[in-house]
Amino acid sequence: MSHTVFINRQALYLRPDPTRVVVRSFKPATEPRDLNPTDKTRANHILERILALPEEVAAGLLAEVLENFQGRHRNLLETFEARAKEMENALFNHPDVSPVQRQLVGAYFLHEYSFEASALFNPSIVAHPDQSGAPEGGRRFIISLRAVGEGHVSSLTFRAGSIAPDGVVTIDPTARLAAIPRVRSWTTGPDGDAVEVVFKAEEDLSERVIFPITPAQSNGIEDARFVEFKENGKSLYYATYTAYNGKAIRSELLETSDFMSFRLSPMRGAATYNKGMALFPRKINGRYAMIARQDNENLYLIYSDDLRRWEGGTPILGPQYPWEFVQIGNCGSPIEMKEGWLLLTHGVGAVRKYTIGAVLLDKDDPSRVLARSHEPLVRPDPSEREGYVPNVVYTCGAMRFNDQIILPYAVSDTFSNFATIKILKLLEMMKAV
Known part of the structure; x- marks a missing residue:
């Protein structure tokens, strides 16, 4: 099936701006x-x-x-x-x-530090907690982006936008100014430092930059995978991200309800000393669930009663097709649909070419793989091959809206774009396992 049948690139480019400091x-x-x-x-x-x-x-x-x-x-x-x-x-x-x-x-x-002078990439998207001003029949959203500046230090920045009923995406104008938050509290525990930070009410969402704070994050807050987590009729926003200190990595957890105040804290357990953890948007059978990459060969399903402790897990998916022979990983939190959990994946193939695929997991037992794409959904087209890291398309999370998947994705670790995917066509092209 031709990609043009169900993939619509929007040419809505978010490029790094060195004037923002x-x-x-x-x-x-x-x-x-x-x-x-x-x-x-x-x-x-x-x-x-x-x-x-x-x-x-x-x-x-x-x-x-x-x-x-x-x-x-x-x-x-x-x-x-x-x-x-x-x-x-x-x-x-x-x-x-x-x-x-x-x-x-x-x-x-x-x-002064130009926090996005080099790159603005690896986006993740969630519904905006404030839907006032949304287009009729549409939805407001927030995207997070990994910004990279001098010394290849990564920070977390945000944009807001809207989806029209027909799936057309627009991004709000970006503020000229930018600011880092005030540290409201700092707690040192056996697993590391946890901090709470808060921005000022007058600072626009796009002004807010979460820069590395603790020693574990000193060289970067990387690849935040945001999810709107629902429990007991309430929503909280969590993001798993990679903390990098220049030598070692670990997964940490960010939480917010309003994108103005944030808590960043370490996670613990053997599964957290790897990249690419993604939280399910609700508990499954009374337990938290996570998709994680532990060995580059397989994706694991992990359950936990403690949101901050993750051990072990069951391998559920490994490389199968040539475009993912080198490596497989998740591309954000699973998306719930009536057919099951839609999990976007990334695969690395020949000449280290990154592409985006998809897997359908059973809704009650996500360890059961129902179907998977045998071809990539998104691959670098000729205009998307050049950049800081050539031949890469990558995302940290998509969102369902009506009959479409809204997919922000990064291009060659340099800038970001949007695509929309028709869910019905996507399910038709996936092969049952």
Whole structure:
């Protein structure tokens, strides 16, 4: 069956924009707050030079900084003050520091970071918790995206949009500004650090950037697979993602109800030391369920009574067709339909070409594979082969809307696009197992 029969690419490109920047802590040498106040390091020297400035010179320099950067960020003076507060230990021996000097100190220990300068990819999509403003007969949605900037550090960013009744997708305009959240709480436990972060109400959804916070995430929050989880008539949004510290990976869990405040916490258990975990959107037979990749050869079904502990599992799917001989993995949380659970998969074939396929799992017993696609649903077309990683199409989650699957997908680890898939045609092309 021709792909044009049921796959409709929308040419709605989300490309990285290097002009969008956030301000982050700048840490020359060792962070001053970690030092003995009597130590003399580069950071201490910078601090002493700033505090040695006459008050009028410091005021003029602060005004110059504000004029230069004010239009690029919200509430810069507040941001400078917050950074100075983080350095209280370093400022302890300087009790007569004026407000101007404190704000200038904060400015010198910050820097701009272009968080999506290199890539904007691996999207995931869920229904928006606020459906006001949705087109009649349509739906509002939120997509998450993996943004990559300097040093190949990955963060999490968002966009909102709408689906019309006919399946046409539109994306809301992207805000020019961007911001990282305030850390509301930080808890250190035996399994690692858990943090709660919150954005300001005036910050548009597309302004919100969740940058790595804990040591386990220091080099990236990667490939968030969002799902709207329903239990007892209520919805919460969870995302499993890969935390990367430059050497090791592990799966962690994000949760939110409003996409304004978020909790990020480690998961534990043998199954969490791999990538690509995806949570089912509801409990199955009273237990949480997850699709996971543990050995690159098979996809596993795992049950747990504890949302944060995942052990073992049963292999349910392995490479079968040439386009997935090298590797198979999931492409987001399973989608519930009357026919069963639709699980999108990725396969890696010759010359490391990534494509997207599909599997149908039994609704009551997802370990039973009912059908699977013998050909890819989406493969890189000629305009989608070039990028940071050539010959790759990939997604971290799709959404059902009426008789279609709305599929945001990444192109060559560089930018993202959308496709729609007719469910009936998709089921017709899948082979029974």
